[in-house]
Amino acid sequence: MSLSIRHSWFEATARQRLAGLLDPGSFCEFLPPAVAQPSPHLAQLDLPGAFDDGVVVGAGQLGSRQVLVAAQEGQFMGGAVGEIHGAKIVGLLRRAVAERPAAVLFLIDSGGVRLHEANAGLIAISEIMRAVLDARAAGVPVVALVGGSCGAFGGMGIVAKLCSAVVMSEEGRLALSGPEVIETVAGVEEFDAKDRALVWRVTGGKHRYLMDDCAALVDDDIAAFRRGSIELLDDWQETPDTLARLRAKQARLQGRLSAYGRCRDGLEIWAALGISEPERVPLLDCDELIALKEGLPT
Amino acid sequence: MNAPLPRVWDSLRQSRGKRLERAASLGFGKEIPVDRIIDLLEAVIQPGDRVCLEGNNQKQADFLAESLADCDPARINHLQMVQSVLALPSHVDLFERGLASRLDFSFSGPQGARLAKLVQQQRIEIGAIHTYLELFGRYFLDLTPNVALIAAQAADAQGNLYLGPNTEDTPAIVEATAFKGGIVIAQVNERVEKLPRVDVPADWVDFTVQAPRPNYIEPLFTRDPAQITEVQVLMAMMAIKGIYAEYGVTRLNHGIGFDTAAIELLLPTYAAELGLMGKICTHWALNPHPTLIPAIESGFVESVHCFGSEVGMDAYIAARSDVFFTGADGSMRSNRAFCQTAGLYACDMFIGSTLQLDLAGNSSTATLGRITGFGGAPNMGSDPHGRRHASPAWLKAGREAYGPQATRGRKLVVQMVETFREHMAPVFVEELDAWQLQRSMGAELPPIMIHGDDVSHIVTEEGIANLLLCRTPEEREQAIRGVAGFTPVGMARDKAMVENLRDRGIVRRPEDLGINPRQASRDLLAARSVKDLVRWSGGLYAPPSRFRNW
Amino acid sequence: MEKLEFKFPSQALLAAAPPALCGVVGSGNLEILVRSGVDRQICEISVNTSARGFGETWRAVLATFAASQAVGGTSIAINDMGATPAVVSLRLAQALADYRGGAQ
Amino acid sequence: MTLNTILDALFPAGHAVAVANQVLAGEAQTALGPVAVLGTTDAAAIDHAMALALAGTVLDTVEQHPGRPLVFLVDTSGQALSRSQELLCLNGSLAHLASCVDFARRQGHPSLALVTANAVSGGFLSFGLMADQAYALADAQVRVMDLRAMARVTKIAYERLVELAASSPIFAPGAASYQKMGAIAAIWPAPSATLLLDALRDIAQARGAGDQRQSLATTRGGRQLAAGVSRQVEHAVGAG
Known part of the structure; x- marks a missing residue:
């Protein structure tokens, strides 16, 4: 059965994702573990660090295109951004401006700021935001791949949406505040974080795809992320933002807010989009959902 | 000589009649309005009654439990509760509020800590902590309920009941109560004109009440494959190759932990590659574990009889009626009493996990400050000396235990544990916490779940110890130390003796079984997520929301 | 957190190789970095672990590893987040295999 | 301090700033000419409507007043916490706002942010920290999370965090930490x-220099590692 040859992106480590995403043997790591130091800030708080501080950066090839890559490790401190972690990503994006690779692939798997290094993390995310926009302004597409167990939350949710495009799996989540945070502050009636089906109807890949918040939806499979990224870059032309484009985006966001601003569940929006059996959406496989979206009235 | 006093021979029937009269005088018919349930309970229950409150492993008569707890302790008190599982806060409220004083039960799970406190305060008298079969047995001997409060899926106008897939303990409870002058009250989720099938006939049921919300069912048997570790995969490989294959185990029961879930998920992959399809794991006494779906779909499994059902499995079970026991209506019927009997007498193997093991192989899940009980594990995890039918696995184990001239076989009772639990708590200990618990509770026996003399094998990440082949208590102890890894118990092993046991095949390492630990990859699991299980089921399995990530 | 340093005599590993990393510093898990060391007859191991008070257990697990495998001439660094000895042993075997693989 | 007090002090030559839904928009006069004034008040929790209103003002300024400086007054408690906000991808609207501020920079609009009261995480990221330079009033609260909440989430003793915060700007809340870290x-x-005029002059002079926060952090001793690590990655030899 084909199930057994699937290599889940959700489950894989950052290094396993890179190994399967890039052309075999093409990856070369910058600042690899053997020459790196774990975060001194974690050590100060009596916590063990990781040699790569939870992010792997380097260069490689994707379908023979030269690319730069950054992959966050969701299993280490929730992929959260600390001083070294953030600085590695910033350095990679600056390198992209100088080197002009075919793309930067950003494998996001992060809850946002690492609280143990809160200020360093927040500022680093701000620097990453500026650096992503600098790379894009230099004509280098930055593609966010979101399908890890930590999703893309907090500042990393903002970073993902600053990228040229987002490729997601159904398992991926993309949002600002985590459901647990909303539940803690606003109560379980506002958001029951344990109702995982609801969490995914609000933040998951399928909903984001139906709402055009991600450009491509792929299966939870490393090979599918690879195919999805190659196909996306095949057709991609990175062009600088213009006033007209930002105005159009502003209008689209305004329109969407007035149309769906009162909705509280993906089911309501999907029905409003013209999907006849919205409750079936979570059960559809990736191809079925893509076909469903193509058939929707525009 | 004086004439003997005339004895009344139908006092139970008379008592039942009076209770029913009291109910009738308050205007109650068979169908009780939901807002008058407390009036009914106070009318038919008397102080000192033995009351069975249906609390199963999964299905709970939760509305009746809460209603009973809200009754007036001045009118209802000194109840003797008999129930298999004490799972809900309201079950303990009965004792805290002075309605009940004595308890016979099997398992308390989440209420274990509150229960222990009540015992220490001497506000509860525990008759005994039973296994399921013992408790059911005593329902028909000396613990027969005066009143049974049960849960059913639906009732029709006559009062016939449909129990749904989670039949569980209901048939045993109703049979004991209804045929010994007792009163049976059922909470139902719905009233329907026509039931899918009749599980309990109307004349065994005195009253029904439609509960304000469906009875609670705990998804107790759903294990997310995503949480299975490589170490569990390694142990599962060892168990399959070193025990299932060698004994040809076809009839079995599994525990509910991740260790055995790993075995279930290796059947379509690793076991199939070893050519074991059709040779092992064909007939099961088991709840419908979602992790068994890939093995069923691969053709490994011929039959599964269930203690209860599992949330989300109904459509799948209905569509696989060759495998599961289903009624003419297509839906499943489970039965804990029969399935426990199958587990005790008809299975060749029980395999499960535990929290602690001592040097004699005794195991316990008891921890200090909690009285959790046993459930059904000791029934399944014991060698029934009354068994007489033979099977290859049973005979082989018997020859290992008693020599080539053995006149009986032996059940395989396997304990499968990692040497350390989380937070580095060693599983192997010199003395079980159960002994300290016995002392602090003043109990007659320590709460040992599976006795060491019933255990045939222990599987850890370090290897398999075959206790059947041990000939002296010393050998047994060293065999256990020999698989106890880096726990203090393991490090205190006699290395030479363990190596000697290894030469005799009593202790076997992964490499002795031809297994390289590095092959133990999660890639071997037929499903690595709950979503994979849904895919295997062809979309028939509908997991509860908390197990989804889509 | 506790820092532990060990040196074990071990049969010399034949070839030095590029560093190899295995595992992740996640809950109940650890990462192991294997590099070539100085002394061909010694395996040096340094451990950063979140769990205090298990020095002797670490010594036993690592000594068993160094005695059963030829790892002389390697320097091994471990960052640990509460892995059990079973996981530690498995990761050590994987890390060593990765390191040896890199030598070919 | 009321908004009007702040506006009067910053723009004695005159200002016309309207407040709607906690979002301010308008213009003011300075010795360097007119500037656009925008931002949030009363510890606004930024939601879609606020983010889009701010982005709209930025785009209007770019269209109608090429080169006009943008002055952001920042008072935000973070982002709106609700299911309906997340359902419409709140991070997307915050990203849109950030990209509009960045677009204005590329179109030659100098930008300055002044934290007047609160600057917290997501709300701060989306516009305050996107400006060319950020400043803070002395009593402003700048942080990701207060130490008690941080202690709860990280399970590190509050007392230990307080002790470390005294010497480490890495996680200690406060504008002074952010100054050391290069962000203020x-x-x-x-x-x-x-001060505003001086700042606007400095920003105009430094135009095109790019994001200097890492090197500032090194100079000020706030982040000792970031600049070096980024440089190492930027210039690492890409050998296989």
């Missing part, structure tokens, strides 16, 4: 037209 250019004792 200077702390102003009070809103001042002179």
Whole structure:
């Protein structure tokens, strides 16, 4: 059965994702573990660090295109951004401006700021935001791949949406505040974080795809992320933002807010989009959902 | 000589009649309005009654439990509760509020800590902590309920009941109560004109009440494959190759932990590659574990009889009626009493996990400050000396235990544990916490779940110890130390003796079984997520929301 | 957190190789970095672990590893987040295999 | 300090700033000419409507007043916490706002942010920290999370965090930490037209220099590692 040859992106480590995403043997790591130091800030708080501080950066090839890559490790401190972690990503994006690779692939798997290094993390995310926009302004597409167990939350949710495009799996989540945070502050009636089906109807890949918040939806499979990224870059032309484009985006966001601003569940929006059996959406496989979206009235 | 006093021979029937009269005088018919349930309970229950409150492993008569707890302790008190599982806060409220004083039960799970406190305060008298079969047995001997409060899926106008897939303990409870002058009250989720099938006939049921919300069912048997570790995969490989294959185990029961879930998920992959399809794991006494779906779909499994059902499995079970026991209506019927009997007498193997093991192989899940009980594990995890039918696995184990001239076989009772639990708590200990618990509770026996003399094998990440082949208590102890890894118990092993046991095949390492630990990859699991299980089921399995990530 | 340093005599590993990393510093898990060391007859191991008070257990697990495998001439660094000895042993075997693989 | 007090102090030559839904928009006069004034008040929790209103003002300024400086007054408690906001991808609207501020920079609009009261995480990221330079009033609260909440989430003793916060700007809340860390250019004792003018001149002079926060952090001893690590990655030899 084909199930057994699937290599889940959700489950894989950052290094396993890179190994399967890039052309075999093409990856070369910058600042690899053997020459790196774990975060001194974690050590100060009596916590063990990781040699790569939870992010792997380097260069490689994707379908023979030269690319730069950054992959966050969701299993280490929730992929959260600390001083070294953030600085590695910033350095990679600056390198992209100088080197002009075919793309930067950003494998996001992060809850946002690492609280143990809160200020360093927040500022680093701000620097990453500026650096992503600098790379894009230099004509280098930055593609966010979101399908890890930590999703893309907090500042990393903002970073993902600053990228040229987002490729997601159904398992991926993309949002600002985590459901647990909303539940803690606003109560379980506002958001029951344990109702995982609801969490995914609000933040998951399928909903984001139906709402055009991600450009491509792929299966939870490393090979599918690879195919999805190659196909996306095949057709991609990175062009600088213009006033007209930002105005159009502003209008689209305004329109969407007035149309769906009162909705509280993906089911309501999907029905409003013209999907006849919205409750079936979570059960559809990736191809079925893509076909469903193509058939929707525009 | 004086004439003997005339004895009344139908006092139970008379008592039942009076209770029913009291109910009738308050205007109650068979169908009780939901807002008058407390009036009914106070009318038919008397102080000192033995009351069975249906609390199963999964299905709970939760509305009746809460209603009973809200009754007036001045009118209802000194109840003797008999129930298999004490799972809900309201079950303990009965004792805290002075309605009940004595308890016979099997398992308390989440209420274990509150229960222990009540015992220490001497506000509860525990008759005994039973296994399921013992408790059911005593329902028909000396613990027969005066009143049974049960849960059913639906009732029709006559009062016939449909129990749904989670039949569980209901048939045993109703049979004991209804045929010994007792009163049976059922909470139902719905009233329907026509039931899918009749599980309990109307004349065994005195009253029904439609509960304000469906009875609670705990998804107790759903294990997310995503949480299975490589170490569990390694142990599962060892168990399959070193025990299932060698004994040809076809009839079995599994525990509910991740260790055995790993075995279930290796059947379509690793076991199939070893050519074991059709040779092992064909007939099961088991709840419908979602992790068994890939093995069923691969053709490994011929039959599964269930203690209860599992949330989300109904459509799948209905569509696989060759495998599961289903009624003419297509839906499943489970039965804990029969399935426990199958587990005790008809299975060749029980395999499960535990929290602690001592040097004699005794195991316990008891921890200090909690009285959790046993459930059904000791029934399944014991060698029934009354068994007489033979099977290859049973005979082989018997020859290992008693020599080539053995006149009986032996059940395989396997304990499968990692040497350390989380937070580095060693599983192997010199003395079980159960002994300290016995002392602090003043109990007659320590709460040992599976006795060491019933255990045939222990599987850890370090290897398999075959206790059947041990000939002296010393050998047994060293065999256990020999698989106890880096726990203090393991490090205190006699290395030479363990190596000697290894030469005799009593202790076997992964490499002795031809297994390289590095092959133990999660890639071997037929499903690595709950979503994979849904895919295997062809979309028939509908997991509860908390197990989804889509 | 506790820092532990060990040196074990071990049969010399034949070839030095590029560093190899295995595992992740996640809950109940650890990462192991294997590099070539100085002394061909010694395996040096340094451990950063979140769990205090298990020095002797670490010594036993690592000594068993160094005695059963030829790892002389390697320097091994471990960052640990509460892995059990079973996981530690498995990761050590994987890390060593990765390191040896890199030598070919 | 009321918004009007702040506006009067910053723009004695005159200002016309309207507040709607906690979002301010308008213009003011300075010795360097007119500037656009925008931002949030009363510890606004930024939601879609606020983010889009701010982005709209930025785009209007770019279209109607090429080169006009943008002055952001920042008072935000973070982002709106609700299911309906997340359902419409709140991070997307915050990203849109950030990209509009960045677009204005590329179109030659100098930008300055002044934290007047609160600057917290997501709300701060989307516009305050996107400006060319950020400043803070002396009593402003700048942080990701207060130490008690941080202790709860990280399960590190509050007392230990307080002790470390005294010496480490890495996680200690406060504008001074952010100044050391390179994200706040200077702390102003009070809103001042002179300081504002100086700042606008500095920003105009430094145009095109790019994001200097890492090197500032090194100079000020706040982040000792970031600049070096980024440089190492930027210039690592890409050998296989």
